[in-house]
Amino acid sequence: MSIDLLLFFVLAAVAVGAALGMLFSRNAVYSALFLIINFATVAIFFLLLGAPFIAMAQVTVYAGAIMVLFLFVIMLLGAEQVEGRHRSGWQRPVAVLLTLVLLVESGYLIFIRSDLVLAVAPVASGYASPRAIGELLFSDYLLPFEITSVLLLAAMVGVIVLTKEEKKQG
Amino acid sequence: MVPVSYYFALSAILFALGAMGVLIRRNAIIIFMSVELMLNAANLLFVAFARMYAALQGQIYVFFVIAVAAAEVAVGLAIIVAIFRTKKSIDIDEMSSLKG
Numbered sequence: 001m002s003i004d005l006l007l008f009f010v011l012a013a014v015a016v017g018a019a020l021g022m023l024f025s026r027n028a029v030y031s032a033l034f035l036i037i038n039f040a041t042v043a044i045f046f047l048l049l050g051a052p053f054i055a056m057a058q059v060t061v062y063a064g065a066i067m068v069l070f071l072f073v074i075m076l077l078g079a080e081q082v083e084g085r086h087r088s089g090w091q092r093p094v095a096v097l098l099t100l101v102l103l104v105e106s107g108y109l110i111f112i113r114s115d116l117v118l119a120v121a122p123v124a125s126g127y128a129s130p131r132a133i134g135e136l137l138f139s140d141y142l143l144p145f146e147i148t149s150v151l152l153l154a155a156m157v158g159v160i161v162l163t164k165e166e167k168k169q170g
Numbered sequence: 171m172v173p174v175s176y177y178f179a180l181s182a183i184l185f186a187l188g189a190m191g192v193l194i195r196r197n198a199i200i201i202f203m204s205v206e207l208m209l210n211a212a213n214l215l216f217v218a219f220a221r222m223y224a225a226l227q228g229q230i231y232v233f234f235v236i237a238v239a240a241a242e243v244a245v246g247l248a249i250i251v252a253i254f255r256t257k258k259s260i261d262i263d264e265m266s267s268l269k270g
Contacts, residue, residue, distance in 0.1 A: 008172040012180050019187040019207055028199055035203050038184075042210055045177070049221040054232050058213075061236050066206065066243045073247045074199055077254050095193030099186045106182035110175055120171055121224035128220075128229055136226050137233070148237045155241035162248040 008048070015041040028074045032067055039063040050123060053130045177218035184211035198250050198260040202243070209239050 018041065021034035039062045046055035126132055137145055184207060191204030213232045220228025254260050 004172050008176060012176075015180065016183055016187070019184055022200075022203060022207070023187060023191045023195070028197060031200055031203060035207065038207065039210065042184075042214055045180075045214060046217050048172070049177070049217050051217045051220070051229050051232075054213075054217060054229050054236075057233060057236055061240055062206075062210070066240060069243055069247055070199065070203065073251060077251065077260065092194050095190055098193070099190040102189065103182065103186045106186070107179065110178045110182065120174055120222055123221075123224045127224065128226060132226060133229060133233070136230055141230050144234060148234060151238065151241050155244050159244045159248040162245070162252050 011041050011044055015045075029071065032070045032074060035070075036063050036067050039067070051128050053128060053133045174218050174222045177214060181211045181215040181218065184208075184214070196261050196263060198253070198262050198265075201262065202246055202250070206239065206243070209235060
């Protein structure tokens with residue numbers, strides 16, 4: 001077994017284990033911390049796949065900003081342990097069953113029915129450098145990039161409006 | 171180089187776990203985190219395909235997905251805070267009325 005394959009399987013085990021830990025921990029803070037581990041491992045996968053810029057964006061935006069926001073809200077609300085009793089007992093087995101069906105289907109499509117040519121194309125040395133990403137972002141994808149700024153502004157205004165204390169009517 | 175299909179399989183597993191989290195948990199914040207997990211699995215698939223075809227477009231898409239996810243998380247958490255203020259709970263079974 002080559003070192004690449006070994007690295008992949010260890011990291012994949014960490015990623016899946018962290019996802020399971022997020023799903024099944026009772027405390028929402030632990031769930032958020034498990035999710036940070038998962039995001040960090042996915043960032044390492046991005047590095048392995050030759051996407052250093054995306055990997056760093058993943059660490060700063062996802063594992064940094066977004067998860068800090070999650071932790072902040074969990075602690076603000078004091079919602080660590082809030083979890084209702086499971087009144088409808090049939091939902092949980094059905095959910096697990098549907099997830100297994102989804103997994104089997106996707107495994108079948110990926111490994112058995114795959115019409116994809118799975119050869120990995122060789123890449124040049126400057127592939128996915130921040131410079132290459134930036135050149136593409138500011139030429140072909142300039143319009144979506146500008147629209148993203150409008151989206152972020154709209155989200156910011158929306159958050160302020162949503163969390164502002166409402167004035168009494170009349 | 172690890173075969174790309176392994177990355178597809180890992181992405182499928184993470185996506186399925188996220189979908190299961192949305193279905194089995196009752197805490198709105200955990201459900202939201204599961205949605206983030208699913209977005210992240212899709213990002214992994216995008217980057218794997220970008221590597222496979224030696225094209226950068228997939229990575230540009232991931233960049234936009236990350237930006238949209240950041241906006242979505244801010245708005246979604248604000249909505250959860252607003253709901254918690256009125257209902258004193260973020261259990262999604264409690265949020266069954268449209269009147270608020």
